[in-house]
Amino acid sequence: MAYLEFSNIQLNYQQQTIFSDFNLKIERNEKTLFCAPSGRGKTSLVKMLLGFVVPDRGEILVDGITLTGETVNQIRSKISYVSQDTDIPKGIVRDVFEGVFKFEANRHLSYNPDILKNYWLDVMSLPKDTLEKNVETLSGGERQRLALILGILLDREIWILDEITTGLDLELKTKMVDLILGYDKTILVVSHDDVYQNRGLREVIW
Amino acid sequence: MGVQEIPFYTPLYLLIFVVPMAIINYKLGIGLNKRIIYALFRMTIQLVLVGFFLQYIFLFNNLWVNSAYVIFMIGAAALSTVKTCGLTIKNQFLPIVIGFGFPNLVMILFINQFVIGLSNIFDAQYYIPLMGMLLGNSLSGNIIGINTFYSGLKQNEREYQYRLALSGNQWESTLPWYKEAITGCMNPIIASTETIGLVSLPGMMTGQILGGSMPMTAIFYQIVIMGAILISRYFGIHFSILLTRKKAFDDYDRLSL
Known part of the structure; x- marks a missing residue:
C-alpha cells in the first residue's frame, strides 16, 4: 500500500467534472510535482487530502487511514499546508506563532521563539523585527515565508506546498526550494515554476 | 396618581x-x-x-397563560433571528429558541424572586413586560452576534481552513470569529449602558414616571433592567452560537449553512 492514495476519484464542481476515475499513488518521502495545466484542479486535489474539498466518489488513503469525517483531524495533523494565498491568522507575528503551538494537537511540539528569531528569520531573509510586526502590515511574500517556517516547525510527515514561490525573486526562490527539498518528507508541490525543474521531483500531469 | x-x-x-x-x-x-x-x-x-x-x-394572570405568552414571545424572537441571519428554520430554530430563551427566562425569574422580591414571580404585570424588554435586547444582540460569527467565517474561509490545516480543532479554528461575535454583540449595549440617562430618559423610566412612580423608584427599576439586559444578552449569544454551531458544520468542519 502506498503512503498516499487517491482511488477512483470523481469530483464535480459547478456542473463540471474536474476528476473522473482519477488514481494516484505516492510513496513515503517521495517528492511530487503537480504541474498540470491551469483549471485541471491541482489545488482541489491537494485540498481533498485535507478534507476541504470532498470528492463525490472515491477514496483517499493517508498512511493507511481512509479519509472520512471521523479521521479528518488525525489526517490533517500529519500535513503541513502552505499555499500561495495563505491567510496567516491576524495579529502580531509572535502571538500568531504562539497561538498555533497552543492548539491542542500541537502542544506536544516544542516551540522556541528564540530559534525562530535567531535562525529562521535569517534563513528566509526576513527582517529581525518581523516577530513584533502585525501580520497585516507584511507583504505577501513575507507572509508566505512565515507560513513556510510555520509549516516546517510543525514537523509534519507530509508537506503540501501550493504555488509558494510566486512573487519571490529568483535568488530567494532557489534558496527556498533548496531548503525544502533537503528535508526527508513526503512533499507535494503544486507549481508551474521552472525552479523545480531537474530537481529529481516526480512530475504528475493529467 | x-x-x-x-x-x-x-x-x-x-x-x-x-x-x-x-x-x-x-x-x-x-x-x-x-x-x-x-x-x-x-x-x-x-x-x-x-x-x-x-x-x-x-x-x-395565571402562571400557565402568562408563560405561554412568554414562550410565544421567545418563539417570535427566535424566528426573527433565524430569518434575519439567513439560517434554516429546520436546523436552527430550536437551538436559537433554547439559546436565548433559557438565559432570559432564568434572568427574569431571578429578578422577580430575588431583586424585586415578588410573592408571585409569574405575575403578568412584571413577568411579561420585563421579559419583553429582555428579549427585545437579546434579539438585536443575537442578530449581530450570529451574523458576525457565520459571515465572518464565510468571508474568511481561507483563513479558517488554514487554521484547520494547522491542526486547530473546530473550536480553536473558529475562535477568532467567536470572539468577534461576542464583542460585536456586546458593544452597543455597553455603550448604551454607559451613557444612559445623560441623553434621554429610557423608555421604561418614562413609562413609570408617567404612570405615577417616584423618579427614584423608576431609577432603581432601570438599573436592574439595564444590568439584566447586559447579562442575559451576554449569555444569550454564547448559548445561541454554541447551540446553532452543532448543525452549522459538516463532518469535515466545513461551514454548511
Missing part, C-alpha cells in the same frame, strides 16, 4: 404632522411615503391587538 387617559381618537391628531412630511417627500422625490404610512398603520394595528390580548392575559 395615575396617568392621564388618552381618548381613542386623539392619537390621530399626530397625522397633522404627517401631511407636510408626505408633501416634502413627494416634492423632493424621497421614496419614503409608502413605508412611513405602512409602518404607522401596522404599528397601530399590532399594538391594539397586543393591547386587547394583554388585557385578557392580565385578567387571568
